[in-house]
Amino acid sequence: MIAILIRTLGISLLISLVGCGVRGPLYLPNPLPAPTAPSEPEPKGKLYPPQSTSVTTPPPVKQ
Secondary structure (H helix, E strand, O other): OHHHHHHHHHHHHHHHHHOOOOOOOOOOOOOOOOOOOOOOOOOOOOOOOOOOOOOOOOOOOOO
């Protein structure tokens, strides 16, 4: 009989320690709102974002 009480006490102690460290109320957070759809479709056949046409080259290295 005493062994059953000791085991019950030990199990209840372990169960109570599992919840330690949990702070605040338990609730589900509100979901984030869905992003809005773009007002204009993305252009097709072009690079997006457009790259500049002027390409700078480094000066030649003198040897």
